[in-house]
Amino acid sequence: GGALSTTGLRPGVRQYQAGDVAGLRACLEDWLTNPGALGEAATQVQQAARSLRSWQSTAIDFQRALEDLLPPPDPTTFDSDWLALREPADHLARNKRLLSEVLVWAEQDYCHPGVLSGHHAPPLLVVDLGTGTGSNARYLVPAMTVPQRWVLLDQDEHLLALAGERLQHLDVPLETHACHLNAKRLAGQIPDGTRLITASALIDLMSEDWLEALAVAATRHNAGVFIVLSYAGNVELSPADQDDDWIRETVNEHQHNDKGTGAALGPSATNYLKQQLELRDYQVSVAPSPWRLTPAQSALQRALLEGWRDAVMQQSPSERQRAERWFGLRLKQADEQSLSIRVEHEDLFARPARDGVA
Numbered sequence: 001g002g003a004l005s006t007t008g009l010r011p012g013v014r015q016y017q018a019g020d021v022a023g024l025r026a027c028l029e030d031w032l033t034n035p036g037a038l039g040e041a042a043t044q045v046q047q048a049a050r051s052l053r054s055w056q057s058t059a060i061d062f063q064r065a066l067e068d069l070l071p072p073p074d075p076t077t078f079d080s081d082w083l084a085l086r087e088p089a090d091h092l093a094r095n096k097r098l099l100s101e102v103l104v105w106a107e108q109d110y111c112h113p114g115v116l117s118g119h120h121a122p123p124l125l126v127v128d129l130g131t132g133t134g135s136n137a138r139y140l141v142p143a144m145t146v147p148q149r150w151v152l153l154d155q156d157e158h159l160l161a162l163a164g165e166r167l168q169h170l171d172v173p174l175e176t177h178a179c180h181l182n183a184k185r186l187a188g189q190i191p192d193g194t195r196l197i198t199a200s201a202l203i204d205l206m207s208e209d210w211l212e213a214l215a216v217a218a219t220r221h222n223a224g225v226f227i228v229l230s231y232a233g234n235v236e237l238s239p240a241d242q243d244d245d246w247i248r249e250t251v252n253e254h255q256h257n258d259k260g261t262g263a264a265l266g267p268s269a270t271n272y273l274k275q276q277l278e279l280r281d282y283q284v285s286v287a288p289s290p291w292r293l294t295p296a297q298s299a300l301q302r303a304l305l306e307g308w309r310d311a312v313m314q315q316s317p318s319e320r321q322r323a324e325r326w327f328g329l330r331l332k333q334a335d336e337q338s339l340s341i342r343v344e345h346e347d348l349f350a351r352p353a354r355d356g357v358a
């Protein structure tokens with residue numbers, strides 16, 4: 001019935017007149033008694049499905065058609081759909097060796113004062129900076145083996161409200177606070193008693209001043225610092241293309257634009273924070289946490305490519321044609337599920353000098 005009777009006219013699809021149960025029965029009987037024909041139909045229909053247009057591709061066409069008519073996107077706001085799309089890839093990419101270092105440290109940190117005083121220690125207070133919809137807490141809360149309490153900070157009230165809803169099922173006390181985290185006030189914005197300061201997919205947006213303020217704030221609170229999934233500047237696409245390096249360099253230049261706290265450090269953020277923490281006697285480890293996007297992750301690939309596309313168009317408007325060729329090719333490959341993308345990220349864990357642990 002309806003439009004399907006036209007759009008369904010594809011290899012591998014059998015149709016019957018709506019209401020004609022005998023006709024339907026004949027189709028089914030044919031396939032059930034002839035597995036070879038059923039297998040062939042399944043293969044054909046899977047191939048045909050690849051060329052089907054989705055509502056998402058139509059929405060993207062609209063967005064592209066409107067692109068020149070709308071103001072550029074605000075670099076300080078993040079779309080909850082984008083955060084939801086990237087969450088599984090983020091969780092998979094996180095460096096598990098570094099995570100276990102954090103878990104061991106958290107257990108020692110939690111147990112130490114309790115053992116000394118003979119009293120129950122209070123839950124470990126963890127603060128998540130730039131929490132978005134709470135991806136970092138969704139990953140860390142179940143991984144951590146000690147009693148915890150969380151404070152989630154973000155400037156975006158809408159994302160924070162989603163975080164509150166989507167973390168409700170976790171059995172730990174957590175509070176959300178809307179605030180713009182800024183270099184001058186950061187130490188005061190992090191609550192007293194914080195033992196672990198964490199953030200995911202955040203620090204590449206931040207300026208030198210902000211990262212220095214983070215190191216100062218962590219030292220003042222004598223807290224551990226666990227910062228994951230910071231963009232590290234390297235991207236590899238397979239199959240390769242002659243303009244891959246140009247696109248990567250242009251995206252990396254765009255990374256340094258101001259995202260609300262001054263010129264962002266982009267791919268240099270982790271190294272800069274490491275130096276700032278080491279200056280304050282922290283022991284710092286950095287480990288890779290790359291996204292390895294397979295051809296099947298075409299929705300995330302598409303969203304990532306669209307983000308790069310905005311960045312390249314803003315950064316090099318005079319090279320529009322060159323960029324259009326590359327993005328046209330890459331988006332087509334993503335849709336056809338013939339593209340792999342590797343994006344380098346880094347995780348950092350820093351333990352304070354005065355650990356309280358012998």
Ligand SMILES: C[S@@+](CC[C@H](N)C(=O)[O-])C[C@H]1O[C@@H](n2cnc3c(N)ncnc32)[C@H](O)[C@@H]1O
Nearest residue numbers: 078083130131132135154155156180181200201
């Ligand atoms: C890329 S998103 C990452 C969100 C989340 N941590 C995740 O991994 O899904 C960056 C988040 O940082 C927040 N943010 C950026 N700059 C901020 C600032 N100066 N103060 C507070 N929040 C900020 C944004 O609102 C956004 O939610």
